[in-house]
Every structure is written in C-alpha cells, then in structure tokens.
Amino acid sequence: MVPMVPPGSTRFEAELVARVANVLHETSPSVLLQKFVKADPKMDKDLPVVHVGPTSDEEIDTLVKQDLQRTVKRSLQERVAAWKTVGMMAAVFAVYVALVALLGWCYTKLWSTPVMSESKPDVEVEEFRHGVFSCFEDMHICALSFCCMPYRWADTMKAAGVMSFWTGVLIFFVVSNLRMWAQDYGPILGLSAWICSTLIFTYYRQQLRQIFSIKNDTMDKLKDFSLWCCCCCCAAAQEARQVQMKKLDV
Secondary structure, three states: OOOOOOOOOOHHHHHHHHHHHHHHOOOOHHHHHHHHHOOOOOOOOOOOOOOOOOOOHHHHHHHHHHHHHHHHHHHHHHHHHHHHHHHHHHHHHHHHHHHHHHHHHHHHHHOOOOOOOOOOOOOOEOOOOOOOOOHHHOHHHHHHHHHOHHHHHHHHHHHOOOOOHHHHHHHHHHHHHHHHHHHOOOHHHHHHHHHHHHHHHHHHHHHHHHHOOEOOOHHHHHHHHHHHHHOHHHHHHHHHHHHHHHHHHO
16 A cells, blocks of 8 residues: 655655554554564564453353443432431421421410400401510510411401311411522512412411401401511410400400
C-alpha cells in the first residue's frame, strides 16, 4: 500500500510518512511496539499480546451470568430497602395516630365541655361576648387553645352541636397536615393550602355566629377570615369562651 504524500513535501517527510505507514501495517503488536521504541529484535523477545475482554463463548456466558446475578441482587436489595422505608413510614404513622388518639382521650376525660342546650337567642348581638385578645382573662382556656388547639377547637364544635369531638379532631389534623405538606412543594401551593384551610375554619366560625345569633355581614366574614389566618389560637380561645359562657348561662 503506497501512502498518500501531500504535494510539496520534502524527501525526508516522504520517507517519514512511508516509514510510519509501514509500521502501522505490521500485524504483530510486539513488533509495532519494538519499532516505536527502537528495540532490537535480536536482544528482546516478542512481547505477549494482552487480550482485553472475553476470548471465548464460555467466558462470555460466565460474564453474562455474573452480570445477571448482580442485577438481580441489586434489584432485591432495592426492593427490600423500599419495603423497609414503607414499613418505617407506616410505623411512624401508626405511632402518630395512637398518640393523637391518646391525647384526645385524655382531653375528653379531663376538660371536655358539655353539649349546650338547643335554645337559640332571639335577639341578634353585635359580637362575641369576649374580645379576641382578652384570652388571658381565662388562663385555662388560653392554655388549652395555645397548647392543645386541635382538641380545644373540636371540643368547642362538639359543645355547640356542630359535630362530634372525634370528627372535629380528624378535620383539624387532616387540614393542618395537608397544609404543612403543601408548603414543601413551593410557595404557591403552600399559600393556596393556607387560604383553603383558613376558609374551612372560617366556615365553622360562621356556624357559631348562627347558633349564637351574632351579626354576620360581609365585614364580619372578612374579620373571621383574617382572625383565623393571622391569629388562629386567639380565634379558638374566643370561640371556646363563647361556648363556656353559654354553658354557664344554662
């Protein structure tokens, strides 16, 4: 094979190209190595050819089987790890539910409010009997509203006849956990969940206004929404004191 020499090349360059072409066409890797390092074939033996990869069908089958075994083993390990994660999550959820139920049971035994009578006031009043920020006047309700708000709010709804205690606890915890979960997926979803949860608690505050014949125009609805949005503990305490005062009147 005659190498292509660029036009205008010198004789030395042409000889160099021919020499390189002859070297590259050698079939023995050891001879190729010897020519490049200018080794003397008489003083050095041919270097052994190192094969990269399998050289027979048996070796190929062995490698395929080993790779398949590693793949199956890795898949089983990933599956076991996934089931362990699911089991851990289920255990944490079960402990969480058990703790919520235990605390709720303790609340019903210690601080449950009796259900009010069904008599409805004939005269409409302007506002709740106690101010929003006068919760420190009743430290018992204040402490329950700030430290045990899900149970205090559910107890208020139960005493007013809106729903049962455990239904209220379920609604409060579901709404609160969904709101916290949504906040992990961006500000827009978190804000939407916050507004929706506030609307839910505002709706039940509207129910209390109807039960106690409290004025409920557009401005009152906005105030209720703002209160549950910005100071939900104060709202829960005010609603609880309204129910407690009605119980004392009866």
